[in-house]
Amino acid sequence: MRHVASVAGRELRSLFVSPVAYGVLSLFSVLAGMFFILDLSWFEQALLQLQQYPDQLAELNLNDLLLHEFYGSISVVLLFLIPGITMGLYTAEKANGTEELLLTSPLTIWDIVLGKFAAGAIFITALVAIVGLFASVLFIYGDPEVGKTTSGLLGLLLTGWTYVAIGGFASAITRSQIVAFLITLVVLVTLLLLPGISEFGIAGSGSGVAETLRWLSVQLHFDPLLNGLVDTADLAYFAVMIGSFLVVTKAAVESVRWR
Amino acid sequence: MFANEKAGDGRIPRESVAADEVVGFGGDVGFNCIGVGHVIQAKRLTKRYGDLVAVEDIDFSIARGEVVGFLGPNGAGKTTTMRMLTGFLPPTDGTALIAGHDMFSDPIAARRAIGYLPETPPLYPEMRVESFLAYVAKIKDVPHAERRAAVDRALARTALNDVRRQVIGTLSKGFRQRVGLAQAIVHNPPVLILDEPTAGLDPLQIREIRTLIAELTAPSQGDTQQTVILSTHILAEVDAICRRVILINQGRKVVDAPLSELTADGRTLDQVFTEHTASDAAFPLEAAIVSGPGGAS
Known part of the structure; x- marks a missing residue:
C-alpha cells in the first residue's frame, strides 16, 4: 500500500497534460452553469407566480426547489462525463505496454487499483467543488440550509466516486477505450433505471428480486442525501458499491497473470 | 542470503562479492546460501496454456556479472521465459530465484532486484x-x-x-x-532482463544500444555490476556482447555453453543455431529462414 500515492500522482499528472481533463472541467463548468441559471430562473418564476398565495410562498425554499433540482441535474451530467474520465485508466496502460512495467515493479495490485481509483476520486472531488462554488453563491443572496446544501454535495461526491469505481472496472476488462466508455455508460444508465425496472419488471414489485434491484439503484440512496437525510444505510451502500467494484477490478488486473 | 536480508532493500551489497570472485561459479559463498553466487536461477520453469506447452523444464543458473544471450527462433518461448523470470507471468511449474529471492514466495523483493525492458x-x-x-x-x-x-x-x-x-x-x-x-x-538493479533490445532499430542505433549494454556490464564507480540476460534472434548481437549462450527451441533448452566453447571447433554461431533448431524442429525450413538474417550480418 506504500505506492498508492505514487500511482495516483502519475495518473493525475497524465490526466492534466492531456486535453481530456481540461475538456471535461470546462465542459462541466459550462453545463453546471447552464443548469444553475435555468434552475434559478425557474425558481424566480415560481416565486412570482406564488405571490398571491402567501401560505404556499412560505413553503417555497431555496433547497427544496433550487438546489434539489440543480444537484439532480449534476448527477446526470456526472453519469455522462465520468465514463470519459475513467475509460483510459487501465486501457492506456495496456496500450503503452506499461502494464508490464507496473506488474514487474515492487508494487502490489492494490497499489495500482487504489492509486487509480484515488486519482479518479480526486478529479471528481474537483468537479463537485465547482458545484459547491455555485451553491455558495446562494448564501450571498439568500438563506439556504447549510445542512441540506452540504449533504447534497456529499451525495454527489459519493455518487461520483461510485461511478469512478465502476468505470475503472470497465477499463480493466477491455483493451479498447471506446468499449470501456460504452460499458460504463450502459452500466450507469442501468443503475439509474433500476427503480423503474424493479417496479414493472419481470419479478413483480415487492418480491425479493425487485427489492434487491431497487436497493442497487444509486438514485435510491442519493435522494435521501439530497433531502438532507444522512443515513448510515445509504453511506454503507456507497461503501459496498465502491468496495465491490474495486475488488473485481483487482481481480481483472490480476487476470493477465493467469490468462 | 543473510547479508541480503540485512541490507533489506533487495540489492546485493557490493562488499559481499569481490570482483575477482565473479568469474567462478561457486566463489562468493557469503552472498547466497541457496544458489551460491547465482544471481538468477530458473528451476524447471514450465508454462502451459491448456494442452499447448510454451516452455518446458527450463533450468539454468547465471552468476553475477555474466552476460547471457538468450537465443531461439521466433516463438521458441524466449519472451514467455523472460516474463516468468520477471514475475509478470506465473509459471505452471517450477520457480525462479532472483538475487536469492523466490519470485513467487517473495515477489516484491525479487522484483526490486530486476530491471526489465520488455x-x-x-x-x-x-x-x-x-x-x-x-x-x-x-x-x-x-x-x-x-x-x-x-x-x-x-x-x-x-x-x-x-x-x-x-x-x-x-x-x-x-x-x-x-x-x-x-x-x-x-x-x-543487480539483474537486467532485456527482451530483444535492438528489435526494429536501424544499424546505427543497434550499434549504440549494443555499446550501451556492454558499458552496463562493465560498471563505473558507484554502479552495481549488472548481470544481463538478453534475448534476441540476431546472432551477430550475441557474438558482439555475450559470453554465454542459452539456446531454446520449441520451449526447451537445447544449448547452454560459453560462446567460446561453442565456436571452439571453428564453427560459426550460425551453424550451431541451425543445427540445434532445425534438427528436431517440425518445420526445419522455418527455423532455417529465421536464422538467415543473423548469418548474413
Whole structure:
C-alpha cells in the first residue's frame, strides 16, 4: 500500500497534460452553469407566480426547489462525463505496454487499483467543488440550509466516486477505450433505471428480486442525501458499491497473470 | 542470503562479492546460501496454456556479472521465459530465484532486484523523459533522497541528457528504446532482463544500444555490476556482447555453453543455431529462414 500515492500522482499528472481533463472541467463548468441559471430562473418564476398565495410562498425554499433540482441535474451530467474520465485508466496502460512495467515493479495490485481509483476520486472531488462554488453563491443572496446544501454535495461526491469505481472496472476488462466508455455508460444508465425496472419488471414489485434491484439503484440512496437525510444505510451502500467494484477490478488486473 | 536480508532493500551489497570472485561459479559463498553466487536461477520453469506447452523444464543458473544471450527462433518461448523470470507471468511449474529471492514466495523483493525492458518499451507518451524516470525510480523503491541522483545517472548512462525535458511521444524510435533501457537501470538493479533490445532499430542505433549494454556490464564507480540476460534472434548481437549462450527451441533448452566453447571447433554461431533448431524442429525450413538474417550480418 506504500505506492498508492505514487500511482495516483502519475495518473493525475497524465490526466492534466492531456486535453481530456481540461475538456471535461470546462465542459462541466459550462453545463453546471447552464443548469444553475435555468434552475434559478425557474425558481424566480415560481416565486412570482406564488405571490398571491402567501401560505404556499412560505413553503417555497431555496433547497427544496433550487438546489434539489440543480444537484439532480449534476448527477446526470456526472453519469455522462465520468465514463470519459475513467475509460483510459487501465486501457492506456495496456496500450503503452506499461502494464508490464507496473506488474514487474515492487508494487502490489492494490497499489495500482487504489492509486487509480484515488486519482479518479480526486478529479471528481474537483468537479463537485465547482458545484459547491455555485451553491455558495446562494448564501450571498439568500438563506439556504447549510445542512441540506452540504449533504447534497456529499451525495454527489459519493455518487461520483461510485461511478469512478465502476468505470475503472470497465477499463480493466477491455483493451479498447471506446468499449470501456460504452460499458460504463450502459452500466450507469442501468443503475439509474433500476427503480423503474424493479417496479414493472419481470419479478413483480415487492418480491425479493425487485427489492434487491431497487436497493442497487444509486438514485435510491442519493435522494435521501439530497433531502438532507444522512443515513448510515445509504453511506454503507456507497461503501459496498465502491468496495465491490474495486475488488473485481483487482481481480481483472490480476487476470493477465493467469490468462 | 543473510547479508541480503540485512541490507533489506533487495540489492546485493557490493562488499559481499569481490570482483575477482565473479568469474567462478561457486566463489562468493557469503552472498547466497541457496544458489551460491547465482544471481538468477530458473528451476524447471514450465508454462502451459491448456494442452499447448510454451516452455518446458527450463533450468539454468547465471552468476553475477555474466552476460547471457538468450537465443531461439521466433516463438521458441524466449519472451514467455523472460516474463516468468520477471514475475509478470506465473509459471505452471517450477520457480525462479532472483538475487536469492523466490519470485513467487517473495515477489516484491525479487522484483526490486530486476530491471526489465520488455519487447515494446513501456513508456507513457505524454510524460517527459525526466519525470517518467523519476516515477519509475519511485515505484522501484529508490529512496526519496537518492531519486534525483538515480535519474541523473540513468540519463547519463543512456546518453539521454539532451532530451531529458522532452515529451516521450515526440522522441524517435531509437531514443525511445534508450528511455526504455534507462527505466530498466534507473534503480541500479543487480539483474537486467532485456527482451530483444535492438528489435526494429536501424544499424546505427543497434550499434549504440549494443555499446550501451556492454558499458552496463562493465560498471563505473558507484554502479552495481549488472548481470544481463538478453534475448534476441540476431546472432551477430550475441557474438558482439555475450559470453554465454542459452539456446531454446520449441520451449526447451537445447544449448547452454560459453560462446567460446561453442565456436571452439571453428564453427560459426550460425551453424550451431541451425543445427540445434532445425534438427528436431517440425518445420526445419522455418527455423532455417529465421536464422538467415543473423548469418548474413
